[in-house]
Amino acid sequence: MRLNTEGQETELGTATVQASLPHPRWLLFVKDNALLADYRDTDGRRTGSDQPLVLDVGTTPDGRGLFVASPDLVLHAGSAERPRRLTWLDMGGAVLGAVADAGDYWQLRASPDDRNLAVTAREPLLRSLDVLNVPVEDTSPAVRLTTSVAADSDGVWSPDGRQLAFRSMKRGRPEILVTPAAITPVANGSDSATAVNVAGEAPTDWYGSDILIQQRGKGGFDLVRVHTRTGDTTPVANGPFNETDGRWSPDGRWIAYVSDEPGRPDVYVHGDRGDRQRVSLAGGTHPRWTRDGRALLFLRGTTLMRADLNAAAGRFEAPHPLFDAPGIRDFDVAHRSDRIVALLPVRADPVEQVSVVLNWRSLLRTPNRERQR
Secondary structure, eight states, X not given: OEEEETTEEEEOOXXXXXXEEEETTEEEEEETTEEEEEEBOTTSOBOSOOEEEEESOOBOTTSOBSEEXXXXXXXXXXXXXXXXXXXXXXXXXXXEEEEEEEEOEEEEEEOTTSSEEEEEEEOTTTOOEEXXXXXXXXXXXXXXXXXXXXXXXXXXXXXXXXXXXXXXXXTSSOEEEEEEOOSSOOTTGGGGOEEOSSOOSEEEEEETTEEEEEEEOSSSEEEEEEETTTOOEEEXXXXXXXXXXXXXXXXXXXXXXXXXXXXXOEEEEEETTSOEEEOOSSOOEEEEEOTTSSEEEEEETTEEEEEEEETTTTEEOOOEEEEEOTTOOOEEEOSSSSEEEEEEESSOOOOOOEEEEESGGGGSOOGGGOOOO
């Protein structure tokens, strides 16, 4: 953790997730599922030891603690296991079957031949994220393609299905690695991966010899295409907003992505001639192309939406709902059939209990008996 005051950074300590400074003298952060409080002087220097305020505070996979605080109030929630199942659906939302056993799955991507799924899963013991190769049709077990203690996620298949690009944090900063996607275990896991020769946060798609990546820019996340052999980069969407989750259409003519330009996430498309269209007007995330490239599917909350492409006009028609999928976390569209594979809860998500701590500073010791203000 670092505190930035008037351009000067101060090292504060180590935390599992992000920290909060709800009061000028108190720093709250989560470490090992405990919400700790740390007293600081006016320069941000530590003057006491960490004090436990709340136990069993949950965290999200992207490193956020399940708490929010003001100078007098703390709201917090505990960890909750929500197992998901890899579920095949038809375009009307009817369940066609399931793949493998249920697990703590967060992302998925179907291979080009639909025979395997690249799945980001949380390791039950270490609680770290790894990328798995899950076979769809046979009884072979899933293969863990990454084994780093740090988070590995965002698996993206190469066009021939032989390699997988993914986001790795094993060196303490995000980098994009490429590993063989063989269904047989690879020695040393992600240690056999090679780095893509460009700085980036995460890969989002792979078409031909180019990988589409998210990269930090001046205004937030940008989308950039990178040539895998030369490392040459071409900007795709680099406005003063966050542009994420880019996906090529099957013919490579369009790139769909999410932008928060309207003040909330919405789906846009970028054409190969430089034209840009806004597809959703009331919110949208997770853009995914149908296998024929004639429509774009995306999520609005838990509702799967569809926007059809009017090829003659070169424009997308107004999106309409396909079906609702309560608890859906991620989905992908099959490449060789009109099916959808989704991460759906094994059972309906339970109502989470949120606890309140009033006047939380009165529960803590102030160094030198200094009166709290």
